[in-house]
Amino acid sequence: MTPELGHYALILALFVAFFQSTIPMWGAARNNIYAMNFAGHAAMAQFLCLLVAFASLTQAFVTSDFSVANVVANSHSLQPVLYKVSAVWGNHEGSLLLWVVILAGFGALVHFFGGNLPPNLKSRTLAVQAMIAVGFLLFLLLTSNPFARLDPAPFEGRSLNPLLQDPGLAFHPPMLYIGYVGLSIAYSFAVAALIEGKVDAAWARWVRPWTLLAWSFLTAGIMLGSWWAYYELGWGGFWYWDPVENASFMPWLVATALLHSAIVVEKRDTLKTWTILLAIIAFSLSLIGTFLVRSGILTSVHAFANDPERGVFILLLLVVAIGGSLTLYAWRAPQLKGGGLFRPISREGGLILNNLLLTSACATVFLGTLYPLFVEVLGGDRVSVGAPYFNATFVPLIIPLLLALVVGPKLAWKRGDIWAAMAGLRLAFFITVIISLGVGILIWQKSAVAIIGLSIALLMMLNSVGDIYTRAGFRKSGFIKGLKRLIRLPRAFWGMTLAHLGVAFLVAGATGATLLTYEKIVALKPGQVTQLSYFNIRFDGANDVTGPNYTALRGHYSAISNDGEIIAKFTPERRRYVGGGQETTEAGIKSTFWDDIYVVIGDRGEDGSYVARLYHKPLAPWLWWGSFLMVSGGFISLSDRSLRVGAPKRIGDNAVIKNKIRNA
Amino acid sequence: MRSLRLYAILPLVLFIGLTAYFLAGLWGAQNKGNRFIPSAMVNKPVPDFNLPSFNQNFPALATADLKGKTQIVNFFASWCVPCLAEHPLITKLSKRDDVEINGIAYSDTGKNIAKWLNKHGNPYDRVGVDAGRRIGIDWGVTGVPETYIINKGGVIIYKHGGPLRIDVINDEIIPLLEEQAE
Numbered sequence: 092m093t094p095e096l097g098h099y100a101l102i103l104a105l106f107v108a109f110f111q112s113t114i115p116m117w118g119a120a121r122n123n124i125y126a127m128n129f130a131g132h133a134a135m136a137q138f139l140c141l142l143v144a145f146a147s148l149t150q151a152f153v154t155s156d157f158s159v160a161n162v163v164a165n166s167h168s169l170q171p172v173l174y175k176v177s178a179v180w181g182n183h184e185g186s187l188l189l190w191v192v193i194l195a196g197f198g199a200l201v202h203f204f205g206g207n208l209p210p211n212l213k214s215r216t217l218a219v220q221a222m223i224a225v226g227f228l229l230f231l232l233l234t235s236n237p238f239a240r241l242d243p244a245p246f247e248g249r250s251l252n253p254l255l256q257d258p259g260l261a262f263h264p265p266m267l268y269i270g271y272v273g274l275s276i277a278y279s280f281a282v283a284a285l286i287e288g289k290v291d292a293a294w295a296r297w298v299r300p301w302t303l304l305a306w307s308f309l310t311a312g313i314m315l316g317s318w319w320a321y322y323e324l325g326w327g328g329f330w331y332w333d334p335v336e337n338a339s340f341m342p343w344l345v346a347t348a349l350l351h352s353a354i355v356v357e358k359r360d361t362l363k364t365w366t367i368l369l370a371i372i373a374f375s376l377s378l379i380g381t382f383l384v385r386s387g388i389l390t391s392v393h394a395f396a397n398d399p400e401r402g403v404f405i406l407l408l409l410v411v412a413i414g415g416s417l418t419l420y421a422w423r424a425p426q427l428k429g430g431g432l433f434r435p436i437s438r439e440g441g442l443i444l445n446n447l448l449l450t451s452a453c454a455t456v457f458l459g460t461l462y463p464l465f466v467e468v469l470g471g472d473r474v475s476v477g478a479p480y481f482n483a484t485f486v487p488l489i490i491p492l493l494l495a496l497v498v499g500p501k502l503a504w505k506r507g508d509i510w511a512a513m514a515g516l517r518l519a520f521f522i523t524v525i526i527s528l529g530v531g532i533l534i535w536q537k538s539a540v541a542i543i544g545l546s547i548a549l550l551m552m553l554n555s556v557g558d559i560y561t562r563a564g565f566r567k568s569g570f571i572k573g574l575k576r577l578i579r580l581p582r583a584f585w586g587m588t589l590a591h592l593g594v595a596f597l598v599a600g601a602t603g604a605t606l607l608t609y610e611k612i613v614a615l616k617p618g619q620v621t622q623l624s625y626f627n628i629r630f631d632g633a634n635d636v637t638g639p640n641y642t643a644l645r646g647h648y649s650a651i652s653n654d655g656e657i658i659a660k661f662t663p664e665r666r667r668y669v670g671g672g673q674e675t676t677e678a679g680i681k682s683t684f685w686d687d688i689y690v691v692i693g694d695r696g697e698d699g700s701y702v703a704r705l706y707h708k709p710l711a712p713w714l715w716w717g718s719f720l721m722v723s724g725g726f727i728s729l730s731d732r733s734l735r736v737g738a739p740k741r742i743g744d745n746a747v748i749k750n751k752i753r754n755a
Numbered sequence: 756m757r758s759l760r761l762y763a764i765l766p767l768v769l770f771i772g773l774t775a776y777f778l779a780g781l782w783g784a785q786n787k788g789n790r791f792i793p794s795a796m797v798n799k800p801v802p803d804f805n806l807p808s809f810n811q812n813f814p815a816l817a818t819a820d821l822k823g824k825t826q827i828v829n830f831f832a833s834w835c836v837p838c839l840a841e842h843p844l845i846t847k848l849s850k851r852d853d854v855e856i857n858g859i860a861y862s863d864t865g866k867n868i869a870k871w872l873n874k875h876g877n878p879y880d881r882v883g884v885d886a887g888r889r890i891g892i893d894w895g896v897t898g899v900p901e902t903y904i905i906n907k908g909g910v911i912i913y914k915h916g917g918p919l920r921i922d923v924i925n926d927e928i929i930p931l932l933e934e935q936a937e
Contacts, residue, residue, distance in 0.1 A: 163836070241836050243836070245834045245835060245836050246834045247834055249898050364763065368766060371766075372766070375770075382777070402781045403781060406774070406777055406778065406781060409774070409777070410774055413770055414767070414770060414771070414774070417766050417767040417770055418767055420763060420766065420767070421760075421763045421764040421766070421767045422763075424763040425760045425763050461773075461776070464776060464777075464780045465776060467780065468776055468779040468780055667892065669862075669888065
């Protein structure tokens with residue numbers, strides 16, 4: 092009964108979305124306030140319907156209702172409850188349902204927080220949002236019904252793909268979807284603005300927090316996925332340039348560019364058409380990513396079954412959504428008026444450089460991802476583009492971007508002084524050179540290129556610390572007063588600084604985890620010791636263990652320092668899941684602040700030895716610290732903006748006024 | 756103003772070009788049919804195993820049986836709904852005399868299998884019951900049903916994951932069987 096209720100709610104949502112996409116559009120054109128107000132109510136209703144649908148599917152999974160085909164294919168009665176729930180979105184149909192739930196959720200949020208939006212813009216934005224919903228709901232209902240029943244119902248399900256049975260991956264898709272789908276708001280705002288023919292500073296101020304929210308979740312989602320790949324796939328890598336990874340990375344790059352260009356629109360009322368284009372492209376890339384992952388057009392190791400027929404439907408969606416918005420752009424963008432002028436060396440100039448580099452980086456990733464498709468279509472062989480291509484093209488674009496990140500925020504708006512900005516960096520630069528020389532001697536033999544990465548990361552860190560120091564004015568006003576000022580600095584400043592600091596940690600972590608890694612593959616008998624960089628690793632034996640829905644071979648390893656002291660113990664596993672018999676690896680990882688030691692157990696040899704893959708990865712934990720800083724930077728910045736976005740009504744609020752006076 | 760208009764059209768033009776590639780790619784994907792990564796077991800000899808039957812009167816299944824003649828090995832289970840869907844097709848295949856059909860009942864009990872085969876008919880020449888799922892793991896089975904073809908030399912030459920369809924049988928399996936018969 093509940094699955095039918097869910098199915099019914101889904102159909103209802105489709106109808107609500109249809110009216111939400113048409114009536115307010117008509118109302119905005121005719122200036123009919125009742126028709127425009129309909130948008131908000133419809134957005135809430137649509138969200139409620141989809142929540143009901145999602146809840147009923149979740150109920151079917153949690154109670155292991157094997158009369159629902161989707162539950163049979165992706166769940167198992169022995170599965171822990173967490174994975175019964177995460178199995179809801181661990182498959183094509185359910186993840187698509189989650190997608191539309193989040194889409195509608197964002198619509199409802201716009202209605203909820205958008206009280207101060209001009210009614211025309213708000214209703215058009217919600218209408219565009221609903222058009223996307225109509226497309227995806229049709230897709231869901233016509234090709235991928237998550238509530239399809241089975242008769243007779245089997246006794247047992249086929250279990251969720253065990254690779255997905257992992258706490259990191261349980262929350263990876265929802266985060267990622269919030270990111271992807273959050274970009275739809277920026278898209279809807281852009282399309283609505285094109286219809287209105289008006290883009291101004293106010294528009295940018297409304298778009299920025301949504302972009303920031305989407306960006307923060309997208310960052311968190313990508314980080315979770317990367318973290319999962321790191322400890323679950325057992326190859327010691329954190330990024331594989333796999334098409335599916337790239338599909339999430341491309342929107343991230345463009346969203347990052349959008350985040351920065353929207354600042355220019357907000358502060359200087361210029362760069363409008365470019366920002367609109369970025370907003371359209373960011374969401375378009377999310378859609379293209381969805382298409383690539385689910386259509387089977389590119390081969391990738393992924394949990395979703397590839398189905399070319401579904402691909403045709405998504406392609407149709409792409410053509411309507413992307414083609415439609417770009418046509419509108421081609422028609423309307425030239426009529427948007429440009430704003431303030433500025434010199435090339437200025438804050439605007441720096442942000443444009445940031446945008447150019449980010450979009451170029453995105454273009455190289457795009458080409459690398461789709462190159463196999465291009466070659467195949469033109470009649471060539473099946474090829475794959477691997478890490479060497481991306482390292483050779485992506486990295487050279489990122490290095491100037493990182494340098495721009497250091498200098499850019501020091502430049503003034505309109506007309507900046509590059510030499511003055513550089514002068515502020517003298518001390519940081521000096522310290523960087525000295526430390527890099529010292530570190531350089533240590534790691535020269537391992538990898539000379541790594542020195543560049545580490546130096547840039549160090550310069551960025553010192554620069555961030557220097558910025559905080561200067562803004563606090565410790566030198567002028569003393570330590571205590573400086574500390575007080577520090578706390579009262581605008582959260583937007585803190586957000587930016589933390590996010591940029593996060594990038595620095597990320598760069599250092601990536602350098603360490605790739606260029607400075609020690610790797611060893613050995614067959615060890617129990618009791619044998621092997622050397623790995625400056626540790627000794629001892630194999631203490633292996634035994635079989637039983638988990639809730641798997642059996643595993645568990646190895647026991649110890650890391651021993653040169654003095655014979657045990658530093659760490661590892662218990663890597665190879666699991667075999669009873670549902671489908673698939674195998675997964677669980678790496679044994681010991682993290683300190685500075686490095687990771689990483690142990691994976693492999694096959695048993697004839698002589699009773701076990702193959703082990705051992706890695707020592709300096710700075711690898713900084714990858715996650717850096718990502719965490721970036722995400723928190725995003726949220727801190729968002730908390731600042733929320734004060735100002737809800738502005739007009741709250742101006743009377745005493746606390747806000749006090750804050751303003753203080754900050755002034 | 757004119758150059759601005761040109762720039763504004765550029766993204767659309769690029770997207771149209773991209774769509775053409777996507778269409779061609781999809782078309783290719785559809786024509787090539789199954790683009791799953793091929794099973795690691797194809798072109799490898801049959802793994803060693805020896806499974807009991809569901810009752811003493813029916814032939815059991817072991818590696819040694821899968822030689823001398825082209826063989827089909829079909830992983831199935833009484834609890835598996837798609838297996839029931841492909842059952843008539845397996846029955847049809849069993850009428851051919853250039854191939855022997857072997858069933859491995861995956862994660863199932865002899866009692867259930869006996870009941871199931873009794874009810875729906877038994878197209879198999881031999882049946883092994885892999886109650887512990889151990890043998891399925893050696894074969895690289897990721898779900899039921901799955902169907903393998905083994906040549907006269909005991910080497911796996913083909914794998915189909917998921918229920919058989921009439922088009923798979925006509926376009927892939929029968930040509931393969933005829934090729935083997937020559």
